[in-house]
Amino acid sequence: MRRLTPWLAEHWIAAVSPVALVILWEWASAAGGLREAFFPRPSTIIVHVSRLALDGTLWSHASATLARVGCAFAAAAVLGVAVGLGMGLWRRLRDGLDPVFAVIYPIPSVLFLPLVSFVVPAGEVATIVTIAVTSFFLVAFTTTHGVRQIDRLVVEAATHYGARGRRLFTAVLLPGALPHIFTGLRLGLGYALIVAVAVEIVAASRGLGALLWLSWQVLKVEDMYATFFVIAILGAALSYGLAAVRARLLPWVQDVAHR
Amino acid sequence: MAATSPKVRVSGVSVTFQARGQSVLALDRISLDVAAGEFLCVVGPSGSGKSTLLRVLAGLLTQSTGEVRIAADHPGSPLTAMVFQEHALLPWRTVLDNVTFGPENRGVARGEREARAREMLAMVGLTRFARHYPYQLSGGMKQRVGIARAIANDPEVLLMDEPLAALDAQTRAIMQEELLRIWATLGKTVIYVTHSLEEALLLGDRVVLLTARPGRVSEIFRVDLGRPRGLEVRASPAFGALLDKIWSQLREEVLRAMAEERDAP
Numbered sequence: 303m304r305r306l307t308p309w310l311a312e313h314w315i316a317a318v319s320p321v322a323l324v325i326l327w328e329w330a331s332a333a334g335g336l337r338e339a340f341f342p343r344p345s346t347i348i349v350h351v352s353r354l355a356l357d358g359t360l361w362s363h364a365s366a367t368l369a370r371v372g373c374a375f376a377a378a379a380v381l382g383v384a385v386g387l388g389m390g391l392w393r394r395l396r397d398g399l400d401p402v403f404a405v406i407y408p409i410p411s412v413l414f415l416p417l418v419s420f421v422v423p424a425g426e427v428a429t430i431v432t433i434a435v436t437s438f439f440l441v442a443f444t445t446t447h448g449v450r451q452i453d454r455l456v457v458e459a460a461t462h463y464g465a466r467g468r469r470l471f472t473a474v475l476l477p478g479a480l481p482h483i484f485t486g487l488r489l490g491l492g493y494a495l496i497v498a499v500a501v502e503i504v505a506a507s508r509g510l511g512a513l514l515w516l517s518w519q520v521l522k523v524e525d526m527y528a529t530f531f532v533i534a535i536l537g538a539a540l541s542y543g544l545a546a547v548r549a550r551l552l553p554w555v556q557d558v559a560h561r
Numbered sequence: 562m563a564a565t566s567p568k569v570r571v572s573g574v575s576v577t578f579q580a581r582g583q584s585v586l587a588l589d590r591i592s593l594d595v596a597a598g599e600f601l602c603v604v605g606p607s608g609s610g611k612s613t614l615l616r617v618l619a620g621l622l623t624q625s626t627g628e629v630r631i632a633a634d635h636p637g638s639p640l641t642a643m644v645f646q647e648h649a650l651l652p653w654r655t656v657l658d659n660v661t662f663g664p665e666n667r668g669v670a671r672g673e674r675e676a677r678a679r680e681m682l683a684m685v686g687l688t689r690f691a692r693h694y695p696y697q698l699s700g701g702m703k704q705r706v707g708i709a710r711a712i713a714n715d716p717e718v719l720l721m722d723e724p725l726a727a728l729d730a731q732t733r734a735i736m737q738e739e740l741l742r743i744w745a746t747l748g749k750t751v752i753y754v755t756h757s758l759e760e761a762l763l764l765g766d767r768v769v770l771l772t773a774r775p776g777r778v779s780e781i782f783r784v785d786l787g788r789p790r791g792l793e794v795r796a797s798p799a800f801g802a803l804l805d806k807i808w809s810q811l812r813e814e815v816l817r818a819m820a821e822e823r824d825a826p
Contacts, residue, residue, distance in 0.1 A: 469666060552653070553694065
């Protein structure tokens with residue numbers, strides 16, 4: 303918080319643009335430019351958000367989504383970083399896995415749900431595994447690249463100053479890859495939320511995706527928008543939260559400290 | 562007698578690289594001795610293998626033939642520590658942690674290695690920047706950290722690969738004087754590669770001139786300009802005379818290297 307004021311002075315557009323968008327929307331609805339039946343006013347949406355929040359509906363659905371995203375992201379992060387480090391360090395592993403990943407990665411994540419259900423118990427476990435798949439690939443790809451892009455001269459200098467084996471890994475290769483790993487984690491977390499909502503639309507009775515779909519099917523358009531709004535805020539909070547963790551953990555990365 | 566045996570003995574060192582299916586001879590039977598405490602400068606045209614020679618001495622590259630012997634007078638000390646041209650600091654470590662990196666890898670206790678690092682940082686004038694990260698420093702300051710890192714590792718021989726080449730002229734002049742002061746304080750054996758003859762004459766006890774590729778020892782010049790030496794030595798007639806003498810020979814080599822480059826397919 304201490305650094306928020308100078309940050310706002312520098313990046314005021316970041317604070318103004320979403321507010322401006324909401325004001326524009328409100329004005330367009332009030333002026334009759336948007337049909338309120340399909341595009342309710344932001345002020346109406348906020349009223350519905352608070353109503354859903356107060357009667358407990360929102361929390362019940364949001365907690366289900368967050369739990370799934372949390373489990374899936376944790377699994378994707380741990381496995382993705384481990385596999386990515388391995389692929390970054392060993393050419394044979396990279397050569398072996400790269401084509402396999404390249405084939406699996408572009409498949410739309412939701413399609414994994416039936417596939418996964420053949421392997422693990424259908425239901426919550428299958429849902430979580432499905433959410434984790436794309437996230438895992440993103441983390442693994444960026445981690446591999448993170449190891450590969452480390453300045454060779456820096457590695458050579460570190461070796462010259464006696465860093466070998468485990469020490470080279472913990473003191474040089476891992477910290478050198480961390481900025482890229484964090485980029486992958488941030489992308490992976492965002493994707494976990496996207497896929498979670500999508501999976502909940504097709505195969506869950508609880509969760510923000512389920513609430514969204516139910517509201518649409520019974521034509522509670524305001525509730526649908528209220529859910530949109532909550533998902534959007536949640537996604538932004540997760541993304542900025544992880545960026546803040548990165549800035550705290552990696553003070554030596556220039557773009558974090560200076561921009 | 563110990564005093565007369567060389568600190569470093571390079572005998573018949575050749576290096577062959579494989580490039581595009583052809584083998585290229587980079588260094589051709591280099592032999593030279595470096596006395597303990599000597600400041601030896603190596604000059605030569607681009608591609609004469611100056612840096613290659615230094616990399617062999619640092620153990621970063623294995624020679625194809627020949628032998629390098631470095632007298633290990635202090636058991637436990639590393640044989641060499643290199644100051645790299647592009648500083649090559651670890652971006653994720655603070656200045657202090659970069660300087661302690663070598664001793665840390667050798668298992669020196671934290672208190673001891675940090676005390677020594679602070680001493681070295683004081684010597685290069687960076688005491689106030691111990692907690693800074695490399696990206697927060699200027700080019701000259703980064704190279705000071707590179708020098709502090711090398712001397713903190715307390716090597717038998719200090720290797721410097723054009724450490725000041727990337728700096729602006731004023732910073733370079735200041736750093737040259739500081740290098741002389743640090744060398745006089747520590748009494749280390751230094752092997753210093755540079756493309757600047759002026760720098761070699763200002764710093765060195767002797768100057769080794771390498772030929773254009775393949776690098777051979779063309780001639781070794783003794784620099785009898787007295788010590789301690791400062792930038793004012795550049796104005797002396799002896800400095801000018803020696804500079805002319807080495808330059809006339811280096812010029813031949815540079816022209817030869819350029820002609821070869823032009824005729825290369």
